Amino acid sequence: MEAEAHLTAVRFPVWTLVICASAVLIFNSPELRTLLIYDRAAITHGELWRLVTGNLVHLSNTHLAYDLVAFLIAGTIIEIRCYRFFPTLCLSAAILIGIILYGVEPGMYFYAGLSGVVTAAITYLCLHGLTEKGMWRWLCAAMLAGVIAKIGIELMLDQSFLLSVGTEEFVPVPLSHLIGTVTAILLFLMSLSASLEHPKNAL
Amino acid sequence: MKRTNGFLLIAFLVFLPIIALIGGCATGTTKHATSVVDYLFPDTKEPVVTPGIPVLTLPLRVGIAFVPSDSTKGGRGSQFRGGFPPFHGGALALTEKRKADLMQEVANHFKKYSFVKEIEIVPSAYLKPGGSFANLDQIRTMYGVDIIALLSYDQVQFTDQGKLSLTYWTIVGAYVIPGEKNDTHTMIDAVVYDITSRKMLFRAPGMSHIKGSATLVNLSEELRADSDKGFSDAAKEMIVNLDDQLAHFKEKVKERPAEYKVVRTPGYTGGGTGGGSIDPISLMLLVGFGGYFFWKQKRI
Numbered sequence: 001m002e003a004e005a006h007l008t009a010v011r012f013p014v015w016t017l018v019i020c021a022s023a024v025l026i027f028n029s030p031e032l033r034t035l036l037i038y039d040r041a042a043i044t045h046g047e048l049w050r051l052v053t054g055n056l057v058h059l060s061n062t063h064l065a066y067d068l069v070a071f072l073i074a075g076t077i078i079e080i081r082c083y084r085f086f087p088t089l090c091l092s093a094a095i096l097i098g099i100i101l102y103g104v105e106p107g108m109y110f111y112a113g114l115s116g117v118v119t120a121a122i123t124y125l126c127l128h129g130l131t132e133k134g135m136w137r138w139l140c141a142a143m144l145a146g147v148i149a150k151i152g153i154e155l156m157l158d159q160s161f162l163l164s165v166g167t168e169e170f171v172p173v174p175l176s177h178l179i180g181t182v183t184a185i186l187l188f189l190m191s192l193s194a195s196l197e198h199p200k201n202a203l
Numbered sequence: 204m205k206r207t208n209g210f211l212l213i214a215f216l217v218f219l220p221i222i223a224l225i226g227g228c229a230t231g232t233t234k235h236a237t238s239v240v241d242y243l244f245p246d247t248k249e250p251v252v253t254p255g256i257p258v259l260t261l262p263l264r265v266g267i268a269f270v271p272s273d274s275t276k277g278g279r280g281s282q283f284r285g286g287f288p289p290f291h292g293g294a295l296a297l298t299e300k301r302k303a304d305l306m307q308e309v310a311n312h313f314k315k316y317s318f319v320k321e322i323e324i325v326p327s328a329y330l331k332p333g334g335s336f337a338n339l340d341q342i343r344t345m346y347g348v349d350i351i352a353l354l355s356y357d358q359v360q361f362t363d364q365g366k367l368s369l370t371y372w373t374i375v376g377a378y379v380i381p382g383e384k385n386d387t388h389t390m391i392d393a394v395v396y397d398i399t400s401r402k403m404l405f406r407a408p409g410m411s412h413i414k415g416s417a418t419l420v421n422l423s424e425e426l427r428a429d430s431d432k433g434f435s436d437a438a439k440e441m442i443v444n445l446d447d448q449l450a451h452f453k454e455k456v457k458e459r460p461a462e463y464k465v466v467r468t469p470g471y472t473g474g475g476t477g478g479g480s481i482d483p484i485s486l487m488l489l490v491g492f493g494g495y496f497f498w499k500q501k502r503i
Contacts, residue, residue, distance in 0.1 A: 034454070041450040055479070059457070063480050070481040073493035080500070097479070105477065109450050113479030122489065136499070143492055150485060173477040 015087050016075030020068050023056050023114060027064050033057050038111035043102060051098025052091070057112040067114040074121035083128045085191055086121075093120035093183040097176045104175070116176030122147055123184035151177050233426070235272075235297070236357040239394050242270040243353075245333030254402035258464045259349070259456070262320035266348035267310060269302045270355050271332045297356065297434065302327060305438050306354070309393070312442050323348055336401055343398045350404070352395045358433060360426055361386040368419070377419040385426060387413040389433035391441050407448040409441025 026032045038054025039047070058064035078086050097116040101108060122143065129140025154174030297305075303324060310322040323346040331338050339351060363384045370376025394406045411433045417425035456463045481489075 030458070039450060039454075041447050059478055063478060066481045066483070066486055067479070070486055070489050073489050077493060077496050101477070108477045109453055111477040111479065113477075115479035115481045118481055136496070139492060139495060143488070146485075146488060171477050172482075173479055176477075176479040 011080055011082060013076040013079035015090065016072060016079055019056070019075070019090060019114075019117075020072055023058060023064065023068060026053075026056050027058050038098060038101070040102065040106075040109045051102060052094045054098060054111050055094040055114050055117050058114070059112050063113060067118055070118045071114055071121060074118060074125050078121060078125050078128075081128070083124065085187055086124075089120055089124055089184060089187050090117050092187065093117045093180045096183050097179045100179050101173065101176065105173070108171075108173070111173065111176075113173075113176070116173075116180040118180070119147065119151075119177040120180035120184040123181045124188060127184065127188040147181065151181060231362055233360040233362075234358070237270050237272040237355045239270050239353050239355045239392070242330070242333060242355075243335055243339075245335060255400035256462065256464055257397035257400040257402045257404065258466055259397070260466045261318050263318060263350055264320050264323070264346075264348045265313070266323045266325050266342060266346050266351040267306045268325035268330055268342070268351060268353060269297070269306070269327050270353050271327050271330050271334075299327060301431070301434065305391075305434060308438055309352070309354075309442060309445070313445075325351075336398070339396070339398045349399065350395060350397055352393050354391060354393050356389065356391045356434070356437075358387065358389045358430060360388075360430065362422065362426070365416070371419055379418060381416040381418050383417045383419060383422050383425075385413075385415040385417060385422075385429055387411075387415070387426070387429040387433045389413075389430075389437040391434065391437040393441055393445055405448040405452045407441055407444035409437040409439065409444060411436035411440065 026036055036050060036053035037057045038050050043050050058067060075086070094117055098111075101111055105111075126140040126144035126147065129136055130144070131137075132140075151174060154172075155178065303326070306324045310324060313319055313322060325342055325346060329342060329345070334341075342348065342351065363386075365382050365384050368376075368380075368382030370380040370382060376382070389411045390408055391410075392406060392408045395404045396402065397404055413429045413433050413436070415425055415429045456465060
């Protein structure tokens with residue numbers, strides 16, 4: 001009954017649109033891009049916001065388009081279905097991606113792109129889908145399996161599927177996708193345990 | 204009595220010039236310098252080299268070398284003014300071994316970057332004074348490097364006497380009282396060139412200023428130590444600046460693709476710029492996934 005109520009009461013995907021609009025704004029402003037991109041040297045000199053804002057910067061039209069379309073789909077579904085902690089998910093994934101890349105990728109001067117956060121959103125969506133019934137549940141299970149398999153292959157081959165089709169000027173970073181997935185799983189487990197302790201706060 | 208006075212007078216007349224001499228030795232300026240401009244553009248009559256568009260093939264093969272000093276030209280190399288040369292550390296500011304050590308420090312720092320395949324340390328003997336780009340082409344052939352970081356330096360040492368130098372009149376003071384005040388100013392400059400296109404990619408300086416003191420007797424030893432520390436400190440600062448300039452250069456390469464061309468060697472997956480991007484296959488699956496959701500929702 002509650003699930004049906006979620007489906008019928010269509011919510012406006014505020015956070016998704018705010019994040020997408022920010023990414024478009026930043027992409028169209030070279031000054032903002034320079035100010036917000038993950039720049040290792042600048043971060044070392046104290047510009048710590050770049051650890052987070054680097055996720056909103058994109059390096060080409062294709063890069064922006066792919067990430068935004070994926071984020072729009074995943075984010076809109078999450079917000080329409082009223083899954084909790086979506087802003088927390090986006091922020092924590094962005095922070096963890098920035099910090100971990102800074103720690104383990106000393107050779108990477110710049111990083112840009114929303115795909116880590118997108119992967120977190122897809123994983124979070126699929127995990128919530130597993131708690132529902134019908135065809136949607138199986139679709140989410142298949143999607144989740146696909147995401148995990150893709151990340152595994154990317155990490156094993158140390159390259160992205162993007163390489164086989166793209167001619168981008170940057171090197172894809174599969175690690176950011178792994179961090180996004182792990183963040184989503186952790187947040188989902190936390191929200192699950194919270195809802196078990198307080199059944200009124202359903203997922 | 205008269206004999207005693209006579210002896211004192213003679214002693215005074217003998218020691219006065221000696222004291223004056225060693226006192227005079229202790230003030231002066233020493234300068235050691237090499238210049239990238241003198242090395243690359245030795246003949247001003249020749250037309251200025253017009254750089255082309257650099258093609259940076261990743262991963263990069265980089266050479267690093269100190270430009271040789273051209274003492275025959277007069278203006279550079281080693282100079283000293285005032286004082287007595289043996290007290291001023293001699294004409295060699297940097298020995299070959301010290302140069303190799305400094306270059307190794309720079310090389311070790313940049314080896315960690317995945318876009319650098321190898322760094323070759325080129326001994327000064329392979330660079331001819333005023334050798335210009337023809338000499339760099341030879342280096343390129345010999346070492347197989349595409350890019351070279353040319354290091355030059357400029358070190359000036361000033362020595363002045365403080366009030367404590369009055370104790371030199373006691374002779375013992377010259378051995379135990381640090382009456383000499385030394386100032387050592389050092390600059391090391393790295394200029395990175397793409398050899399084929401003759402284009403300067405970026406440069407980064409490193410500077411240091413060391414103040415010290417010494418007794419008259421160990422002045423030259425102290426000056427050598429200050430000189431060595433000056434080069435070490437300047438090299439450390441230069442490495443930090445090189446990091447910054449490299450980051451800015453990478454940004455410039457992205458912003459001005461018409462001025463710099465980047466080519467990746469097949470199989471090369473490393474690099475300084477990472478991008479988090481969704482691949483087309485995942486995107487298509489997600490579009491289908493979202494399509495199903497919205498179709499289902501519309502039906503409800």
